[in-house]
Amino acid sequence: MQIAIVLYDRFTALDAVGPYETLGRLPGAETVFVAERSGPLRADTGALALTADRTLSEVPGPDIVVVPGGPGQSALMEDAAFLDWLRTADATSTWTTSVCTGSLLLAAAGLLRGRRATSHWLALDQLGRFGAEPTGERVVTDGKYVTAAGVSSGIDMGLTLLGAIAGDDHARTVQLAVEYDPQPPYDAGSPEKAPAHLVDLLRSRSRFILT
């Protein structure tokens, strides 16, 4: 079992590391970080780089594909070679997954047409324009396609998929090992819960957050 987590310039680090730290603890699985070129890839803030150990062409047939989001996805949406890799990988994958605006990349490759899917709350409208059926849920499974909402939701997705593949007890063991008993100091994690002026603030900046 091979899990490929895709990196690219200006990805969002937690989008990738959430699934890595949970789903990556699947017994017997190899997790590999992949990108168009191997070596360090800078995350969106510029302050952090993660290493891609293999190029996309070296990993043509992963069992699980994980596509994180981030401002850099807008350039990748027009990258024919990347979208081709995604379609080819998807043709033989057991699960094709995304976190945050990573679902826009799956959608741009034509993989989410007519499927229920989610994305960062600021990107749900755009997801719909690619023929997906956007929902506001945190983790959405439609067939073998599992999409998660913004950034931190990749942890919930990772545990969900781990449970589906390795069983509930293994997923619970990983949850306990990473002590995932969240206690956010505020209750502003979704547009339904956050104060309206903060939702408006982020909407006004969405061009900078998403591209």
Place this chain on the structure above:
Amino acid sequence: MQIAIVLYDRFTALDAVGPYETLGRLPGAETVFVAERSGPLRADTGALALTADRTLSEVPGPDIVVVPGGPGQSALMEDAAFLDWLRTADATSTWTTSVCTGSLLLAAAGLLRGRRATSHWLALDQLGRFGAEPTGERVVTDGKYVTAAGVSSGIDMGLTLLGAIAGDDHARTVQLAVEYDPQPPYDAGSPEKAPAHLVDLLRSRSRFILT
């Protein structure tokens, strides 16, 4: 304002990336990943490397120090040069913080003596042996020392500290931007909540998890 996040061989990636993705969004702050040598450092699974852009000696006086945990901390606890750096950085820091077993490093440097602090639930006893007063809370603030429980708790710590420094509304905005509205698919994230046989399983493996 400078935030230094420490890396070392066999750290736990989410310990570092949780605070990076939240606290790192402090307005006007520079976040820098530091290690004894600059370049890529492998996380505990071996499947992921994060880049340290600067050496410890290049960053002698950060305003905020963040020390993640991971199996590699046991070697660092006996590394006099690292503990010296930590004590020197702490002498001028505004906040000295840790995630998971990172608190064992703060404690080994003598910084938590007589202070309330936390760690990964499997490491609380060891933390007490260094003269700290361990608590089972998820995020513990004692003066300028902020310690967080296992792995994923660094997200809660990052938002807590962000609120203390930049105000509640900024912390809420970051929470909304990273869509931190956790919905774990299981309720096994602490030893109080997880099934007893899984707690016992991890206790029996704690030697491999912690060192």
